[in-house]
Amino acid sequence: MVAEHTMREHKSGTPVLSAREIVKTYGATRALKSVNFDVHAGTVTTLFGENGAGKSTLMKILSGVEQPTSGSILLDDRQVEFADTNDARAHGISIIHQELSLASNLSVRDNMFMGRELYNAVGRVDYKKEEQLCRTVLSDLAEDIDPATPLSELRLGQQQLVEIARALLADSRILIMDEPTSALSAAEVEVLFRVIDDLTSRGVSIVYISHHLEEALQVTDYAVVLRDGAITATALAEDIDLEWIVRHMVGENFDLGTPPTGYEFGDVALSIEDLSVEDPKDPARLLVDHLSLDVREGEIVCLYGLMGAGRTELLEAVAGRTPTVSGDVRLNESDVSKLSLRERLAVGLGLVPEDRQRDGLVQTMTVGQNLSLASLGEFVRGLFISRPAERAHVDEAIKDVRVKTSGGGAMIGSLSGGNQQKVVIGKIVSTAPKVLLLDEPSRGIDIGAKSEVFRLIAERAKSGLAVVYSTSEVGECLSIAHRIIVLRRGRIVAEFPPTASKEEIMASSGEAVVA
């Protein structure tokens, strides 16, 4: 463990922004329990913590989205209170959300000055001056973006830089970045990290939140770990490693599991042959390129690849959500290529989608209604759904996939991310599939929930289910998978046994090896 005083001496010393004894309660729940948090000038401070640890709450308080129940915020040793985000921004604190707050129909310039337009003497918008300032800020970021470009024409990484530039334009000294890399390619992440380096060298402080621990560790100066609303550890990044972060995050050693053993694989359950999927935006390009893959009963296959490698496209095409341009999908020897998603689900090919909120759950319904949605037909007696039959099934499913909830009648929104994910998996598992496809089943859930989700999948495989899951985190390949398939530009470029090393897998995907 690193002593407090070494931190103080690092880089520029005194904190610019300090949160003192921040307490935030929602009803009876204490989200933050007397948190002390410092941001030092010209440094990157990363906040680590599982979902529900209080990271977002703390960031919301620092950026003025919410007000603390008690405690104070000191900016340059002066106590401040932020009424809202605009107030915080006026004090030089900006937050960049995962979901960018830009208007894609406007140009880069108009976005940068949205709500802060510059006016000339006669009260009209001074586009020339805006454009000039815009260029200056963007060239400071070493980004060659024309201010007149419509935002929609920029890649996501560039859009994010525009958002950063906008914050700089408002003279922000402290930038809070919430999961900035979650949708970026490896190359874009590099650009972002270079920009972060550049910003800190100019004295801007960054508060960084990310689920990608390795990545965050690369970029950060300080690591602060939150658990259950309290800070459990603070350290200089150079003194710590992944193990340290994870240990403090979960409070115990974690294990994502090992491939289930002690049984023989059955027949080939899923057979993909010569499958191709077109890019809807560019029909000349194939997102999945003549790909073939067999998965046996009881086998767990992991699909690894960078953003854009074709993981989601492959899984969605196999499930029948998106059309293919060539190839066949066979389920237990019978061709399902002509079937719709609904029909494929009925014959035993189920997909757990990547985006839980957008594609997995109906937020207006209860836990039970979500769990039974895909298998409603089983509870019909006569004209109507039999409530006892449905309730019995729901209760069993809750136990089966270990959803922590008071019961099927709870609203789905009352569950944590990990439990919501278990509901999505439970819903598809309720249809008794023979092949289960899971697109990034661990996305956006904490480590504890991840290992539970993986254990759940492993148990199913043991009883004969063929499983294909995708991931963008290499650590998750080396968990329960019997076979690791690496995708790159829609093709299988490598195949590894569970004994492979992270470096091998990452190198084959085209990713730069992290030291």
Place this chain on the structure above:
Amino acid sequence: MTDVTARRRRNPFSGLSFGAILLEARAFLALVVIFAIFSFLAPTAFPTLSNIVVMCQQVSVYAILSVGMLVVILDGGIDLSVGSTLGLAGMVAGLCMQGIPIGGVVLYPAVWVVVIIAVATGALVGLVNGLLVARLKVAPFVATLGMLYVVRGLAELSTNGLTVNNLDGKPELGNTGFDWLGFNSLLGIPIGVWVLVVVGIAASLLLNRSVYGRWLYASGGNQRAAELSGVPVRKVKVRAYVISGVCAAIAGVILTSELTSAGPTQGTSYELTAIAAVEIGGASLMGGRGTVRGTLLGAFVIGFLAAGLTIVGVSAYVQTVFTGAVIVLAVLLNGIQYRRRRAATTASKNPPPPTSSAGTGSTSRVPVTAEEPTA
């Protein structure tokens, strides 16, 4: 944490403040208040049995229309064509009563056949709406707005704008009794009200107990998730519009019978009243949320308010202002309820876990559309 909040959700009144109860039951309370006020202002005219029966009969047409509208709104759509469909169904019924000339012979169908033909007309209009929206991906607002004009035009074309007055039928043709729907009573309650009761119960069973109902709530709540769960969302959508069309036609037949005439302009702007009733009843225009009970209460609020104002002698113009104010008030209250829910939830702007990202209690749902504008 989830335990506490979830339990609270299941029993919505436990542990909630008085204000929250007021919000939950606002349509019912509004009805009680309206009843009390007019009973006070017109003690001899308003709270009499005969007046209540008349008011219920008037409300039933709107209420049946509103139930159909609710089904479409639950799916996340809207049906602006119901007023026109009501008119067309009435015209079809009226013309059928005059006889259907086929190849030189004029057929005089029995009244029950006439009703079936009229209702089938409504179903057909709904089917066109549904196919436009679900198959051809026309926005519901635009598709049904277009149908509002087309259907109204057809109703007017059918008689060149004239009203069909003679709906009595002739005993020797065996087609008498059309007025039964509008004028007769069963156990002292008008037939129109009985029809409403049947429609209400059927809709309740459909929405709460059938697979279709569950599919409808799921499609309206999150179409993508429903689709990935194997819900045939397009079929669900088409059927929703068909149900709405059928409800509109039933309302049209009842209204025609009550008025003893079929006019091509019948039901003009009724779609707006129906939407208002659904909205006062607490349904969300975003889909996925709403109940038959709420919608019926909404229809009665509008109906009793209008009737009460007429009885106390308020002019029709002032009535319009009142009705509008009630609608706005209802929507405002919806907004308050929505904000309370959000305040109680740590609705995060970040897509991964929509709630409890800070481990806080969340009393209820996060609407799918709960996107806060960020500056």
